[in-house]
Amino acid sequence: xxxxxxxxxxxxxxxxxxxxxxxxxxxxxxxxxxxxxxxxxxxxxxxxxxxxxxxxxxxxxxxxxxxxxxxxxxxxxxxxxxxxxxxxxxxxxxxxxxxxxxxxxxxxxxxxxxxxxxxxxxxxxxxxxxxxxxxxxxxxxxxxxxxxxxxxxxxxxxxxxxxxxxxxxxxxxxxxxxxxxxxxxxxxxxxxxxxxxxxxxxxxxxxxxxxxxxxxxxxxxxxxxxxxxxxxxxxxxxxxxxxxxxxxxxxxxxxxxxxxxxxxxxxxxxxxxxxxxxxxxxxxxxxxxxxxxxxxxxxxxxxxxxxxxxxxxxxxxxxxxxxxxxxxxxxxxxxxxxxxxxxxxxxxxxxxxxxxxxxxxxxxxxxxxxxxxxxxxxxxxxxxxxxxxxxxxxx
Amino acid sequence: xxxxxxxxxxxxxxxxxxxxxxxxxxxxxxxxxxxxxxxxxxxxxxxxxxxxxxxxxxxxxxxxxxxxxxxxxxxxxxxxxxxxxxxxxxxxxxxxxxxxxxxxxxxxxxxxxxxxxxxxxxxxxxxxxxxxxxxxxxxxxxxxxxxxxxxxxxxxxxxxxxxxxxxxxxxxxxxxxxxxxxxxxxxxxxxxxxxxxxxxxxxxxxxxxxxxxxxxxxxxxxxxxxxxxxxxxxxxxxxxxxxxxxxxxxxxxxxxxxxxxxxxxxxxxxxxxxxxxxxxxxxxxxxxxxxxxxxxxxxxxxxxxxxxxxxxxxxxxxxxxxxxxxxxxxxxxxxxxxxxxxxxxxxxxxxxxxxxxxxxxxxxxxxxxxxxxxxxxxxxxxxx
Numbered sequence: 001x002x003x004x005x006x007x008x009x010x011x012x013x014x015x016x017x018x019x020x021x022x023x024x025x026x027x028x029x030x031x032x033x034x035x036x037x038x039x040x041x042x043x044x045x046x047x048x049x050x051x052x053x054x055x056x057x058x059x060x061x062x063x064x065x066x067x068x069x070x071x072x073x074x075x076x077x078x079x080x081x082x083x084x085x086x087x088x089x090x091x092x093x094x095x096x097x098x099x100x101x102x103x104x105x106x107x108x109x110x111x112x113x114x115x116x117x118x119x120x121x122x123x124x125x126x127x128x129x130x131x132x133x134x135x136x137x138x139x140x141x142x143x144x145x146x147x148x149x150x151x152x153x154x155x156x157x158x159x160x161x162x163x164x165x166x167x168x169x170x171x172x173x174x175x176x177x178x179x180x181x182x183x184x185x186x187x188x189x190x191x192x193x194x195x196x197x198x199x200x201x202x203x204x205x206x207x208x209x210x211x212x213x214x215x216x217x218x219x220x221x222x223x224x225x226x227x228x229x230x231x232x233x234x235x236x237x238x239x240x241x242x243x244x245x246x247x248x249x250x251x252x253x254x255x256x257x258x259x260x261x262x263x264x265x266x267x268x269x270x271x272x273x274x275x276x277x278x279x280x281x282x283x284x285x286x287x288x289x290x291x292x293x294x295x296x297x298x299x300x301x302x303x304x305x306x307x308x309x310x311x312x313x314x315x316x317x318x319x320x321x322x323x324x325x326x327x328x329x330x331x332x333x334x335x336x337x338x339x340x341x342x343x344x345x346x347x348x349x350x351x352x353x354x355x356x357x358x359x360x361x362x363x364x365x366x367x368x369x370x371x372x373x374x375x376x377x378x379x380x381x382x383x384x385x386x387x388x389x390x391x392x393x394x395x
Numbered sequence: 396x397x398x399x400x401x402x403x404x405x406x407x408x409x410x411x412x413x414x415x416x417x418x419x420x421x422x423x424x425x426x427x428x429x430x431x432x433x434x435x436x437x438x439x440x441x442x443x444x445x446x447x448x449x450x451x452x453x454x455x456x457x458x459x460x461x462x463x464x465x466x467x468x469x470x471x472x473x474x475x476x477x478x479x480x481x482x483x484x485x486x487x488x489x490x491x492x493x494x495x496x497x498x499x500x501x502x503x504x505x506x507x508x509x510x511x512x513x514x515x516x517x518x519x520x521x522x523x524x525x526x527x528x529x530x531x532x533x534x535x536x537x538x539x540x541x542x543x544x545x546x547x548x549x550x551x552x553x554x555x556x557x558x559x560x561x562x563x564x565x566x567x568x569x570x571x572x573x574x575x576x577x578x579x580x581x582x583x584x585x586x587x588x589x590x591x592x593x594x595x596x597x598x599x600x601x602x603x604x605x606x607x608x609x610x611x612x613x614x615x616x617x618x619x620x621x622x623x624x625x626x627x628x629x630x631x632x633x634x635x636x637x638x639x640x641x642x643x644x645x646x647x648x649x650x651x652x653x654x655x656x657x658x659x660x661x662x663x664x665x666x667x668x669x670x671x672x673x674x675x676x677x678x679x680x681x682x683x684x685x686x687x688x689x690x691x692x693x694x695x696x697x698x699x700x701x702x703x704x705x706x707x708x709x710x711x712x713x714x715x716x717x718x719x720x721x722x723x724x725x726x727x728x729x730x731x732x733x734x735x736x737x738x739x740x741x742x743x744x745x746x747x748x749x750x751x752x753x754x755x756x757x758x759x760x761x762x763x764x765x766x767x768x769x770x771x772x773x774x775x776x777x778x779x
Contacts, residue, residue: 249654256647
């Protein structure tokens with residue numbers, strides 16, 4: 001399989017077109033002081049758009065992204081983009097990190113150096129990882145699948161990427177949001193290759209199966225999940241049921257795309273209501289730009305469509321239900337307090353062989369961006385006992 | 396308080412800007428371009444936008460709209476836009492016609508003359524009404540309301556409409572008809588102003604009835620409420636977004652004409668009676684005229700915000716009851732289908748109940764004759 005080095009290099013024409021759109025942006029009439037109570041604050045959006053036009057430097061961000069070693073390779077018929085950074089240490093453990101929505105492979109930009117070179121960041125070189133960060137199919141620089149239900153096959157794709165393409169025999173995996181679904185799937189279907197998985201949430205669809213012997217903490221967790229869906233789940237409903245109705249406007253309007261995406265960074269992070277307490281405008285815009293320059297907002301909705309339409313319930317009933325109590329792969333959970341998913345340990349133990357369960361003192365849904373140091377420490381500690389003297393590289 | 400004559404005359408700069416935006420459209424596309432299963436068909440949006448650019452002539456549409464006598468009136472710091480057409484001959488009653496979302500005062504363009512001059516189309520001249528069709532607060536040429544509190548915004552809107560009919564137009568007694576959000580306003584007017592309103596004609600029960608506790612309902616009612624809920628879960632996400640996070644959605648729809656069209660067309664496609672062939676119910680010119688009313692006024696944001704505002708402070712609950720006579724015309728393909736009459740009678744004093752042979756949500760646009768005849772018959776009986 002041909003692995004091609006890859007650099008992000010957006011054409012001047014795309015950037016000029018974007019400048020034109022921003023300069024002629026029509027913003028809705030809304031009270032200036034509007035808060036975040038009805039979605040993205042109009043006042044914040046105004047400032048963000050202002051910064052996009054006058055302060056934000058895409059070429060500088062692009063250069064920063066390109067400091068990571070990136071590649072594209074055909075995997076099971078799809079061109080997959082990924083970062084592949086080698087660890088510094090005697091025996092780096094290969095680790096694949098999977099992002100979700102509405103982030104991108106950049107979710108892990110701060111975490112990668114902490115994992116590849118722990119010695120340079122106050123850790124131990126023995127804890128180093130070879131890190132692989134793919135763009136999910138349909139996200140960023142990875143090709144979009146052309147059929148429904150692909151979300152349930154990404155785990156197989158990642159296995160191929162790690163073994164056939166990158167020649168790792170055994171490896172670890174980590175993810176959150178859609179990344180936890182993909183990571184669990186990878187462990188379930190490829191337990192001989194996966195030495196351990198580490199998650200920042202328990203995939204939401206496990207709540208579709210309602211065991212009768214719930215603990216009070218589990219009851220509370222399920223109530224919180226359904227409350228979240230009622231209060232904040234509209235984005236998932238529209239992205240799942242009518243993705244094309246929404247995608248056209250977000251594809252055509254950069255300010256529209258920004259408003260739609262930024263809401264989640266404010267509501268799901270541990271920012272105390274002030275999104276800039278956690279993310280700089282440059283960070284927010286760089287992530288938005290990944291969707292804009294690749295034109296992938298529509299294909300990024302596919303997992304939601306798959307879960308709403310494309311046989312997800314059947315898949316959960318037939319496949320995932322069989323997983324209950326059957327997991328072998330050691331699993332670590334790092335639960336950050338402002339993530340909407342707050343699974344108690346016993347809930348996680350229904351589905352995983354839980355070897356480590358850590359409640360972190362701060363951080364939210366975007367833990368890798370918000371608290372990279374805490375997450376890195378938890379990942380090192382979880383995988384430490386799972387490392388062995390064996391080489392992880394295929395002969 | 397005086398009504399000023401009003402003509403729609405959109406700035407050429409707005410039209411030029413629109414043309415530039417249409418020309419530079421970035422297409423979303425998708426794996427199944429030509430179906431509506433995943434929302435508005437991207438292939439249809441493409442075809443629709445090419446018509447918008449190359450064939451649709453706003454000035455023609457504008458001139459047609461300006462055939463109606465339109466006015467604006469300042470009320471409570473806001474400017475209300477409305478059509479006011481006098482009956483040919485003696486008017487039995489003034490009739491206030493209230494639109495919903497995502498339509499506009501244009502919803503009624505086919506029926507205005509049926510109401511003002513029934514004699515011209517083979518009807519009884521004695522059935523004539525004076526007709527008032529406002530752009531609702533937050534919509535079209537009325538635009539957002541100023542200095543308004545968050546307290547029961549739909550009650551405030553209804554109050555403005557009452558002042559329009561009484562203080563501005565000098566009507567002492569009048570009839571009200573509406574559907575969708577306009578139906579809810581009609582119910583509020585009936586509850587708040589029984590001294591002015593003679594009765595109301597509706598095409599739906601209002602979304603508040605879905606809050607009824609199914610345990611208190613009959614089997615038939617439960618079946619209907621369950622079917623409504625199921626339909627809402629499958630195709631109601633637009634309302635969930637508009638009721639929770641309109642500020643996250645509005646910028647895309649305000650900035651992108653193709654985005655606005657895709658968002659609105661999906662509703663006209665879902666809510667019409669044509670086996671999925673949208674243009675059997677509405678021509679592109681009709682669809683575009685309605686979309687243009689949102690575009691040129693930049694009011695998509697304030698229109699969807701009405702969902703959020705009503706969610707935060709509902710104006711109608713299931714404990715509200717309309718005591719005045721209510722006529723209901725139920726169109727079979729409207730959201731959730733035809734409700735059981737017993738359900739309607741929980742909140743409404745139903746005096747007329749008509750189940751239509753065909754038609755859907757945009758009653759007056761899709762089946763103007765069926766609609767106008769039913770409204771006329773209801774108020775004729777009421778006056779008798």
